[in-house]
Amino acid sequence: MEDQDIILYSSLAAILLLFLAFKFLLLSKTWHKNLPPSPPSLPMISHLHLLKPPIHHALLKLSQKYGPIISLKLGSCRVVVISSASAAGECFTKNDIILANRPKSLYGKHIEYGHSTLSQSPYGDHWRNLRRISTMEIFSQSRLNALLQVRKDEVRRLLLKLSTTAGHGFAKVELKSMFVDLTFNNLMRMVAGKRYYGGDEDVTNYEEAMQFKELIAQILQIAGPNVADFLPILKWFRNDEKKLINLAKRIDGFLQKLIDEHRIKEGNTMIDHLLSLQKLEPDYCTDQIIKGLALVLIFAGTDTSAITLEWAMANLLNHPDVLKKARDEIDAQVGDERLMDETDVPNLHYLQNIISETLRLYPPTPLLVPHFSSSDCTVGGYDVLRDTIVLVNAYAIHRDQKSWEDPTTCPGAGLAQRVVSLTLGSMIQCFEWNRVSEEQVDMTEGRGATMRKAQPLEAMCKARPIVNKVLYGVE
Numbered sequence: 001m002e003d004q005d006i007i008l009y010s011s012l013a014a015i016l017l018l019f020l021a022f023k024f025l026l027l028s029k030t031w032h033k034n035l036p037p038s039p040p041s042l043p044m045i046s047h048l049h050l051l052k053p054p055i056h057h058a059l060l061k062l063s064q065k066y067g068p069i070i071s072l073k074l075g076s077c078r079v080v081v082i083s084s085a086s087a088a089g090e091c092f093t094k095n096d097i098i099l100a101n102r103p104k105s106l107y108g109k110h111i112e113y114g115h116s117t118l119s120q121s122p123y124g125d126h127w128r129n130l131r132r133i134s135t136m137e138i139f140s141q142s143r144l145n146a147l148l149q150v151r152k153d154e155v156r157r158l159l160l161k162l163s164t165t166a167g168h169g170f171a172k173v174e175l176k177s178m179f180v181d182l183t184f185n186n187l188m189r190m191v192a193g194k195r196y197y198g199g200d201e202d203v204t205n206y207e208e209a210m211q212f213k214e215l216i217a218q219i220l221q222i223a224g225p226n227v228a229d230f231l232p233i234l235k236w237f238r239n240d241e242k243k244l245i246n247l248a249k250r251i252d253g254f255l256q257k258l259i260d261e262h263r264i265k266e267g268n269t270m271i272d273h274l275l276s277l278q279k280l281e282p283d284y285c286t287d288q289i290i291k292g293l294a295l296v297l298i299f300a301g302t303d304t305s306a307i308t309l310e311w312a313m314a315n316l317l318n319h320p321d322v323l324k325k326a327r328d329e330i331d332a333q334v335g336d337e338r339l340m341d342e343t344d345v346p347n348l349h350y351l352q353n354i355i356s357e358t359l360r361l362y363p364p365t366p367l368l369v370p371h372f373s374s375s376d377c378t379v380g381g382y383d384v385l386r387d388t389i390v391l392v393n394a395y396a397i398h399r400d401q402k403s404w405e406d407p408t409t410c411p412g413a414g415l416a417q418r419v420v421s422l423t424l425g426s427m428i429q430c431f432e433w434n435r436v437s438e439e440q441v442d443m444t445e446g447r448g449a450t451m452r453k454a455q456p457l458e459a460m461c462k463a464r465p466i467v468n469k470v471l472y473g474v475e
């Protein structure tokens with residue numbers, strides 16, 4: 001053997017030994033651990049190939065085969081998927097602090113101010129402060145009550161829009177875009193006093209509205225985890241990060257302009273309340289905190305409510321007997337002399353049950369928001385190692401035979417309940433509804449992180465006499 005060959009072979013042997021030693025070290029860390037069962041994996045991508053959209057369906061199938069707690073490796077990330085109510089209960093009771101963190105992502109780094117927002121920040125003082133501020137300044141009963149007129153006005157505009165098409169007999173309407181317009185307008189009026197959607201947006205804001213819609217559409221396209229979050233090597237080959245940085249600059253500029261406007265002209269919006277707090281806590285309630293809160297509310301609070309409304313209406317169209325019962329309840333409790341109000345909702349038990357059942361069967365965020373373990377813990381007798389992404393498959397749990405007592409882990413639940421109940425109830429009160437054909441409404445789910453309907457919902461609707469009487473004041 002030549003000298004060169006000896007050098008080559010000994011170098012290869014050394015590399016192999018180093019690799020094995022490294023692998024052994026890694027393994028020995030998890031050697032004595034009782035990790036959840038895991039399906040067979042492929043080199044490099046591990047289990048990434050198993051996650052065909054819709055991901056919550058793929059994960060449900062895996063849990064049916066491997067059990068309610070499974071571990072996966074997605075590229076370089078460890079993931080545990082929870083698909084039973086009892087294991088989810090353990091995550092959010094005895095392990096709630098350990099699992100309060102969120103996994104790091106390119107999206108969180110660039111768009112959500114370096115993972116410093118309400119939905120991204122790691123557990124600690126800042127995490128607590130954001131919850132204190134949002135509970136008091138945004139989601140308190142008094143703050144939500146103060147914005148009741150905004151919600152009522154948006155529902156009224158929706159009813160008027162429907163009645164212009166369906167005032168004199170059944171007419172076809174497309175509901176998805178109307179629900180999206182309603183929830184975005186509600187949120188932006190709450191945050192900054194602006195109406196950007198619906199074709200009847202404030203004309204003075206037209207350019208601004210166009211810019212906002214374009215930014216939102218772009219962010220919605222790239223929101224959520226990026227494949228480079230799991231395979232960081234891809235960062236070198238894709239320019240997603242550059243796109244995110246540019247988009248982050250633009251959205252930051254937009255939000256900053258909104259804040260600066262409110263510095264000059266005060267009002268009764270979330271930005272105004274937070275600017276008042278800034279005077280008391282200038283070091284803490286900075287412009288960046290305000291921008292981060294606005295951003296999170298816009299993304300967490302719009303699509304979720306719009307999706308719920310769309311699935312609820314789709315379900316009602318497929319179950320005319322349930323729709324009739326809901327209308328009878330509203331007629332009995334509210335009558336036909338006035339529109340229903342949020343204060344009627346506690347008496348409309350059947351309507352509330354329809355919404356709960358819709359959320360059970362079609363949860364808009366079927367995997368919740370990913371959690372991340374800050375230290376080792378156990379769930380269902382299995383070890384969950386530190387730095388593991390924990391996904392809770394609410395979709396699987398909601399369709400499990402056993403029921404889940406308190407599924408509300410969302411700070412916006414009180415607001416969502418008001419928006420969805422008032423809108424759905426008012427639509428049932430004011431219009432008759434039918435499917436567009438004899439065929440059942442297609443309930444197929446779309447792709448993506450949120451659980452949208454694949455086909456935008458269309459329906460036939462016809463105004464009831466209350467529309468003329470109450471909305472137009474004509475008998």
Ligand code: HEM
Pocket residue numbers: 118119120296297298300301302304305308359363364365368369370409410411412413415416420
């Ligand atoms: C029907 C409508 C809604 C549904 C189904 C829903 C559902 C959820 C779920 C499942 C989570 C994740 C909980 C977790 O994994 O920790 C969440 C988080 C969140 N939601 Fe909602 N949500 C809705 C409406 C809203 C609204 C209207 C707002 C505010 C305007 C909002 C704000 C938030 C925020 C800020 C978080 C993050 C909380 C945190 O990280 O601690 N949501 N929501």
